[in-house]
Amino acid sequence: MTGGTRRADAILVNGRITTMDPRMPDAQALAIRDDRIFAVGTNSEILDLASADTKRIDLEGKRVTPGINDAHSHPIRSGVAHLRQVACDVNSIAEVKQRIADRVAKVAPGEWVLGFLYDDGKTERPVNRYDLDDVAPENPVFIKHRGGHTAFVNSLALKLAGINDDTPNPVHGEFFREDGKLNGRVAEAGQAPFNALTAYEPTANDYCEGAAFISTMMASKGITSVCDASGGSMAMRGALAALAQGRFHTRLYTHFYVREIEQAIAAGLRSGFGNPWVKVGALKMAVDGSISERTAWLAEPYIGLDDFHGIPTMEEDECYRYARMAHDAGWQLGIHANGELAIDMVLRVFERVQREAPHKDPRFRIEHCTVLTPELIARIKAIGAIPVLFAGYVYFHGPVMPFYGKKRLERMFALRSLIDAGIVAAASSDYTASPPDPAMWFRSSVTRTDYEGHVWGPSQRVSLQEALASATTAGAYASFEETEKGRIAPGMFADLVVWEQDLFATPPEALVNVRPQRTMAGGQWIYEA
Template sequence: MLRVRALIVLFVCLSACSDVTEDSREIVDTIFHNAKVITIDAKASIASVVAVSGENIIAVGGDEILSSYRSDNMQDLGGKVLMPGFIDSHTHINGQPQRYIDLTETTSIEEIKNLVRDKADELGEGEWITGYGWSEDFMAELRRPLRGDLDEAAPGNPVLITRAGGHSAVANSLALRLAEVTPSTPQPESGVIEKDENGELNGVIRERQDIVSRLIPESTNEEVRESLIGELKRQLSLGITSITHATGSIESYPEWELVYAEHRGNLPRAAIQVFWIDPETMAVFGKKSGDGDEHLRVGPIKIFVDGGFTGPAAYTKEPYKDEADFRGKLSIEPGELNRVISELNAAGWQTGIHAIGDAAIELAVDDLALALDEHPRVDHRHYLNHFTVMPSSESMRKMAEYGIAITQQPNFTYTLEGRYVDYLDGDRLEHNNPLRTPMNHGIHVAISSDILPIGPMVGIYAAVTRKGLSGRVFAADEAFSVMEALQGYTLYGAYLSFEEDRKGSIEPGKLADMIVLDQDILSIDPEQILDIEIEQTWLGGALVYARDF
């Protein structure tokens, strides 16, 4: 009997000791395990377990992590990829009114006409109809929609629909009439009103569609706010956990503050790039680049040096292909650009400068270098948006010397192939949207999507394959590896917003902004990258999107 009692006591003691051992593991909110974790750390490490507590990553490694941490929320990923959420360092996220039509997925002019016709029926005669996102490159008819197409769809409504990229739009007859645009209207500064072979308006306006859009009534805050929230949440379904909105303003920033005050935990983190006005107005605004918090902050000042190739208005050193004299157009006078950049740099602002043509790039770089010589700054992180036509080696050397970075859109190589073939030739065409060359010069190269289309997979695919929509390969030596492309869409984007110590990689102490992919992006054939789906998106340790919801 004594022996039995002793055994019972021993069993109880061992059980108690076992419980103590298990309970000694630190309790965390979530543990991701059985995963292929692409950390994007300095060693490009691959892990299998990530522990998260609160908004932050606590530990990263292999199964040994399970000996130190436990959780009631164990996420078995079944070997799928877990990686940092994408950081889209140049995109455009706007709320839209009821009159707006999303044309980004349209593949024919007939489809556009049907959408416009349906919107006219919904709104009633006389109401403005707007839309965005069409591209002739994707049209079955292999042409742009024109005035006559829109007249046929909605003769009783003024219509203005903007091409993907935002550098041109087409209006119907009623919209042109209301704007008092006729065949005899003088060409606007820095823009083109197109005419057909008979001298009649075809409805297309390049770079200066504001001569029509100025008549569109203001939208109500409520409808725009709800649309903005919906579009921001859509970014999470694309795996985007942070954005830089490239068309903000000091007028619209309070609206973003209202949205994020109510929905901050369910929206991607955002930096709002604002347009420069004048020193007095910016002083009244009272904010600078970086002001805000980890959910919403003020980004860089936006400056346009030139237009784009959809205009076409990109400012180049040599004439466009088959154009004896045309080299695009500057959007700002050189002296004014120098003054504005100098003022901004001296005042401590970060700048994000739109520069597409090589002449525009070199002008911006020279003015940034002059400004930094006048007012040196240790960590300014000025950068160029786009960088489409490769500038001189001397200009790239200067960028590296002065720490001028790039946010590049390799997806343009894919979606804008037709425009580049129309307007560029030789090395300018082959090396469009270069990646490897600027990186080899020591320039910090982030990757972003702009709006052609929003979403990282097309950009990653084009960065790795250098293929256009037709399958043509452009300067394969400019390609990135898949890992380099992922770095460009994560850690290097975080660098542009001064947040690389808080996001952009899966490392202890960083925000648990992570995504799960349905395929292993590091091992599949690059041709399959376009088919990758986002399974889950986690923001600050919380699940904010799941494909199976």
């Protein structure tokens, strides 16, 4: 047994516990006092720690793991979007049109109709301006792709934004065309005019309600910790408000985007500031586009898209300036980079910052870090950076994988290569870009198959144990919290998942169907099926 001999508030016995603790990888039972685990061991050892007042929970042989950590997501603003916008996560253009038509029927002519969660890889073709014109001729429509880097607008929206067929593409963005005519798809900085026209700053109550909504959703998937990759101050306020009401049960590590960093530094904030539930994360920047939306900045062009290499979204000098500012102020750096060209640029920034102002343990984060080469992996190892990978993309975004091709897929979402190089790589959903569904992540990482059974990059397959480590211990390490969470061990927060089916006895192709029976955070059940 590991741990002390004090009496327990609660004990969980008769389980198959995967602890992720190398001192005791497997156990039958554990004891909890207050919000932490204080002993792990056999049934008899843990039963000896019970008193007459101890709550006893019989796990009935269920598999238990540490709570899952979604190391890069956008939970709070996604929660707000769920409250206000049209969810377009459907599989046909007809269904998209119907959902927009339903909203149009409820609003006045001229009022903006906003959608989110749309995925052009799931419909028979990308929705276009004419599809949206059919159902909203008198309302401007702006539908965000679930990846966040592109959007789809109708003709009235283009007119209100002052964009026509002759309008040049913006720097770091694009207005897509077919045969010289705007088709309604806009990318990266091309979204800016529509963001300005539809600007709505959610209220404090919106953020609170969004935080509560998303926390409940994530608990149902076994997620007990999440990094909000660009939430900033308002995400923290919303989470803290919901926490005070007893409606927020997810440990939040919140990145601050560049627009807030100078104010945050002036206020004395730095990475790690906060409480056990809500903490300041890294400075967040983004230097290229999206994998699911085919705008990541690649060394070789996309297959079937002429000579298109994607879209860089930030100049290196600007990236360095903000990175050095935050680094000097004690902030962790977390920079979005998908393609090889973007990752190369980010590594140059990290290398320069660390060379000029060395920190003992900066734990630079490369958010997504998707398309790798052996040379890039060697540099990641040398600088000690942490790749935060899309864990479920092979499975969920299979329809867009042909744009990358089988050869390139052997070095994308490269968890196998990173583990073999001795690099800690954390799992993430990037919700809304893909579902916050750890069971899906496991299926994706272990089999490298999509939902139709197509195989993409089989050389990057990992074991279930390795996929679980990426979703638990690695995520904790990425936020400097490896002594607090990510393992079932004495002194750790009592954050855990009881799975309805045994992950380790489930055929790999069926892992996507496994669901939590219960989720615990801080010693309290936050979800029960």
